[in-house]
Amino acid sequence: MENNKFxxxxxxxxxxxxxxxxxxAVRDLxxxxxxxxxxxxxxxxxxxxxxxxxxxxxxxxxPPGKIESGEIFLDGQDILKLSEEEMQKIxxxxxxxxxQDPMTSLNPVFKIGDQIAEIFITHYGLKKKEALERAVExxxxxxxxxxxxxxxxxxxxxxxxxxxxxxxxxxLASPHPGIMIADEPTTALDVTIQAQILDLMKELxxxxxxxxxxxxxxxxxxxxxxxxxxVMYAGRKVESADVYSIFEKPFHxxxxxxxxxxxSNEKYKHNARLEAIEGxxxxxxxxxxxxxxxxxxxxxxxxxxxxxxxxxxxxxxHHVWCxxxxxxxx
Amino acid sequence: xxxxxxxxxxxxxxxxxxxxxxNWQLLKKNKSAMFGLYxxxxxxxxxxxxxxxxxxxxxxxxxxxxxLPFFSWPYILGTDDxxxxxxxxxxxxxxxxxxxxxxxxxxxxxFGSFIGLISGFYGGWIDKISMRIIDIxxxxxxxxxxxxxxxxxxxxxxxxxxxxxxARLPQYARIxxxxxxxxxxxxxVEAEKSLxxxxxxxxxRSILPxxxxxxxxxATLGVGSAIIESAALSFLGLGAQPPTPEWGLMIxxxxxxxxxxxxxxxxxxxxxxxxxxxxxxxxxxxRDVLDPRLKD
Numbered sequence: 366m367e368n369n370k371f372x373x374x375x376x377x378x379x380x381x382x383x384x385x386x387x388x389x390a391v392r393d394l395x396x397x398x399x400x401x402x403x404x405x406x407x408x409x410x411x412x413x414x415x416x417x418x419x420x421x422x423x424x425x426x427x428p429p430g431k432i433e434s435g436e437i438f439l440d441g442q443d444i445l446k447l448s449e450e451e452m453q454k455i456x457x458x459x460x461x462x463x464x465q466d467p468m469t470s471l472n473p474v475f476k477i478g479d480q481i482a483e484i485f486i487t488h489y490g491l492k493k494k495e496a497l498e499r500a501v502e503x504x505x506x507x508x509x510x511x512x513x514x515x516x517x518x519x520x521x522x523x524x525x526x527x528x529x530x531x532x533x534x535x536x537l538a539s540p541h542p543g544i545m546i547a548d549e550p551t552t553a554l555d556v557t558i559q560a561q562i563l564d565l566m567k568e569l570x571x572x573x574x575x576x577x578x579x580x581x582x583x584x585x586x587x588x589x590x591x592x593x594x595x596v597m598y599a600g601r602k603v604e605s606a607d608v609y610s611i612f613e614k615p616f617h618x619x620x621x622x623x624x625x626x627x628x629s630n631e632k633y634k635h636n637a638r639l640e641a642i643e644g645x646x647x648x649x650x651x652x653x654x655x656x657x658x659x660x661x662x663x664x665x666x667x668x669x670x671x672x673x674x675x676x677x678x679x680x681x682x683h684h685v686w687c688x689x690x691x692x693x694x695x
Numbered sequence: 696x697x698x699x700x701x702x703x704x705x706x707x708x709x710x711x712x713x714x715x716x717x718n719w720q721l722l723k724k725n726k727s728a729m730f731g732l733y734x735x736x737x738x739x740x741x742x743x744x745x746x747x748x749x750x751x752x753x754x755x756x757x758x759x760x761x762x763l764p765f766f767s768w769p770y771i772l773g774t775d776d777x778x779x780x781x782x783x784x785x786x787x788x789x790x791x792x793x794x795x796x797x798x799x800x801x802x803x804x805x806f807g808s809f810i811g812l813i814s815g816f817y818g819g820w821i822d823k824i825s826m827r828i829i830d831i832x833x834x835x836x837x838x839x840x841x842x843x844x845x846x847x848x849x850x851x852x853x854x855x856x857x858x859x860x861x862a863r864l865p866q867y868a869r870i871x872x873x874x875x876x877x878x879x880x881x882x883x884v885e886a887e888k889s890l891x892x893x894x895x896x897x898x899x900r901s902i903l904p905x906x907x908x909x910x911x912x913x914a915t916l917g918v919g920s921a922i923i924e925s926a927a928l929s930f931l932g933l934g935a936q937p938p939t940p941e942w943g944l945m946i947x948x949x950x951x952x953x954x955x956x957x958x959x960x961x962x963x964x965x966x967x968x969x970x971x972x973x974x975x976x977x978x979x980x981x982r983d984v985l986d987p988r989l990k991d
Contacts, residue, residue, distance in 0.1 A: 424889060454891060455891070456889055456891035457889065458891060460889075462886070464886055466882055469883060470883050470886040471883055471886070472883045472887065472901050473714065473883070474714060475904075483892075487891065488891065532886070535890060539890075
């Protein structure tokens with residue numbers, strides 16, 4: 366099983382050195398994704414999801430950001446030890462990324478065909494004309510109608526959904542697509558387009574056997590796409606399991622809160638009000654060594670304040686970081 | 696009819712027009728900008744075809760017809776104190792003034808943009824050093840700086856152009872740096888980084904084209920002011936030297952006759968006024984088109 370992990374993050378620590386102090390954005394994170402698998406990384410804004418994604422592709426703005434420690438194995442190679450030039454070759458080759466806002470993630474002054482063709486020119490060494498033909502094929506693959514015409518379009522002439530398709534096409538144009546990082550790929554799209562884009566991603570992922578790291582805060586998306594889920598809170602991973610056990614029997618109070626705040630939850634059949642998690646995310650500057658969820662947790666005891674819990678194995682690869690995992694009744 | 700119209704607009708949407716083409720369409724609707732453009736085209740044509748258009752040799756002196764008032768046929772705008780035809784001198788002067796405008800703006804445009812691009816993109820100590828130098832240059836009174844540079848290089852027309860170019864360079868560097876800083880944070884830059892695009896390519900191929908709009912406005916307006924400044928330098932005796940038919944110099948050398956033979960000073964002045972007006976109108980029009988805040 367061990368060598369099946371395409372991406373393996375071990376003990377990742379990322380900090381940001383701001384004027385107010387050191388923000389520990391990601392703490393002791395372990396994460397792995399098997400080949401062809403989809404892992405959903407879930408959590409609310411500012412919990413370190415996107416920082417994790419940027420670390421994997423090594424695009425943490427530095428300064429102020431810094432990867433303090435840890436290892437990120439990509440296809441067996443520790444990418445944190447690579448030089449910037451070597452890393453640049455891996456980007457857009459083995460790793461690619463699609464972003465949250467398709468309206469701004471394409472360069473406004475170039476035709477989309479040229480932007481896709483650019484990848485074929487840099488990574489495959491193709492001539493401009495061949496590269497453009499490949500760009501048409503890519504647009505066809507992501508189901509953009511009349512791709513021969515669309516290659517000549519500028520980004521502002523396309524809708525949000527179309528642009529996200531173009532972004533996916535660019536991400537898949539890489540020579541050895543091993544893992545795609547999708548940072549909230551559907552947040553900026555409306556619901557019907559969301560479903561189309563997710564279907565497309567799933568289909569293409571199965572077709573080319575690529576791993577997918579899906580970053581989201583939408584548990585609906587998680588249920589549809591992921592095979593495994595990791596829940597992050599304030600820079601820490603608090604629970605990880607396969608998608609069925611997360612939805613069926615969550616152990617961490619925070620995961621329970623996330624699931625309870627889903628409108629599609631059984632509870633809300635009779636127009637009950639949505640349940641929110643009380644309180645706010647702690648300020649990452651002031652966070653101590655205890656459990657970060659302690660100040661919002663109904664079940665918090667003294668021990669939660671002082672000590673971050675050890676990993677608890679609930680069986681079936683379901684791991685929880687909570688002192689009272691399994692003892693609580695939700 | 697309405698069906699036809701619908702069909703047509705569909706076609707237009709499929710025509711894949713670039714942003715620049717769209718902007719040109721918008722600019723065409725701006726009457727004052729087009730008026731400015733026509734003025735510029737007029738002067739450019741005159742400059743190119745000066746030997747054809749000019750009725751007389753601009754250097755030919757004739758003591759017998761000194762200071763002929765304007766409309767004394769065939770000297771339409773009269774003659775100056777050496778008996779040279781003023782109209783011909785103004786026509787040849789268009790060549791010099793336009794060349795001065797374009798060359799000095801090119802100097803500040805190329806070097807200023809490059810400095811701004813590098814310091815905005817890389818930040819850190821490169822940015823700090825170059826921006827402090829720019830600060831020092833901005834702290835000098837502008838005309839003093841040009842005079843110092845001309846004095847160092849020697850008073851010729853080419854040196855005047857270089858001096859104007861250097862003295863105007865900080866503005867371009869600042870504008871460029873500001874837009875690079877804004878564009879650098881855009882998501883498409885990160886997206887291209889994530890596709891393995893290198894720094895140099897990112898800087899010149901991705902970011903630079905997105906920063907051109909404010910620079911183009913500045914350059915268009917800059918041509919007009921460069922022409923005025925070169926006229927001022929020539930007036931001070933630091934630019935073109937006699938007998939060159941440079942507009943500023945023409946005004947300077949005839950300034951003692953302002954009360955007795957006003958036309959010698961006035962017509963070169965009017966020529967300067969129109970060229971600069973043309974560039975200013977065009978520049979303002981381009982700004983209106985390119986500034987997203989002024990768009991609906």
